[in-house]
Amino acid sequence: MKRVLITGAAGFLGSHLCDRFIKEGYHVIGMDNLITGHLSNIEHLMPLEQFEFHHHDVSKFVHVAGKLDYILHFASPASPIDYLKIPIQTLKVGSLGTHNLLGLALNKGARMLIASTSEVYGDPMVHPQTEEYYGNVNPVGPRGVYDEAKRFQEAMTMAYHTYHNLETRIVRIFNTYGPRMRLNDGRVLPAFIGQALRGEDLTVFGDGSQTRSFCYVDDLVEGIYRLLLSDYAQPVNIGNPDEITISQFAEEIIKLTGTQQKVIYKPLPKDDPMQRQPNIDKAKEILGWEPKVSRAEGLKITYGYFKSLPEEKLFDKDHKNFEHYIK
Structure with a gap:
């Protein structure tokens, strides 16, 4: 039986990856x-023999007994609320954590895949974003702690690949959604659904013309799985190129939830990207991958998940404090 280490395993994406590899x-x-x-x-x-959990911070030395075939590094705050609250930890998990895990991969002879992000492109001047685009990132802005942690993570990973001949893979993840997202984590989709379920008006930052492209989690996991098992070491975009403006998306959520709220507009946060759309030509060509789940289908499943949550999760006492962080 092959063995895989998945960091960030209790998070949104990490937990879905655990499910896939168990399967x-x-x-x-x-x-x-x-x-x-x-x-x-x-x-x-937890009850499964083929699963074990280690409560550990990968920014500190990482030890895993026995052989390892693969390492997937998904440990990192990924929402604006999180990385603005814990900026130092965000930088450390992208730098020290990545270094520790690359060293472990080298010691075990394991192949390592890192979770990078579309945020490495910053507020892009190229649209849609291709893997060859270097990005437009403000390293000292509020989002810099996340953006630059991921850019360093890519550089460190590629250095291990070229200097040590380590088998590495880099996935650049675009906006992803699905069950197990935290309702009040500051990302636009759970923020909108949470506001709708609470009977609040939906908050759009800026004039709503900025765009996002939403990929359902099952599609993303399939792309990551294929990339891990491929022979391609350069970064690959995984996301859904079906682009929509934030204002249009707010109207979709109102229609989905059957609520009567209106949309209100507030100032745009600093360095918030105006456009997000992945060019997935590489994923199609190299991995034979493209998303299968439509936004309508994925939103229906995700809304059902959020609607089933206990009422106290809908009325998290801190959610109002985080509105200006929504991306």
Whole structure:
């Protein structure tokens, strides 16, 4: 049985990856310090013999006994609320954490895949974004702690690949959604659905003309799985190129939820990207991958998940404090 280490295992994406690798017959070692992840995301895996959980911060030395075939590094705050609250930890997990795991991969002879992000493109001047675009990032702006942590992570990973001949993979993840997202994590989709469920007006920052492209989590996991098992070491965009403006998206959520709220507009946060749309030509060509789940289908599933949450999660006492962080 092949063994895979997945960091950030109790988070949104990490937990779905644990599910996928269990399904594929792997022994999964989940690792998380639970600073933003939650054990409820993986509690269904705890009784399984082929799953084990390590409560550990990868910014500190990482030890895993026995062989490892693969490492997937998904440990990182990923929402504006999180990385603005814990900026130092965000930088450390992208730098020290990545370094520790690359060293572990080298020691074990394991292939390592890192989770990068479309945020490496910053507020892009190229649209849609191709992997060859270097980005337009403000390193000292409020979002710099996340953007630059990921850019350094890519550079460190590629250095290990070229200098040590380590097998590495880099996935650049665009906006993703689905069950197990945190309702009040500051990202636009759960923010809108949470506001609709609470009977609040939907908050759009800026004039609403900025765009996003939303990929359902099952599609993303499939792309990541294919990339890990491929022979391609350069970064690959994984996302859904179906682009929509934030204002249009707010209207979709109002229609989906059957609520009567209006849309209100507030100033745009500093360095908020105006456009997000992945060019996925490489993923199509190299991985034979493209998204299958339509936004309408994915939103219906995601809305059902949020609607089933306990009422106290809808009325998180802190959610109003985080409105200006929504991306």
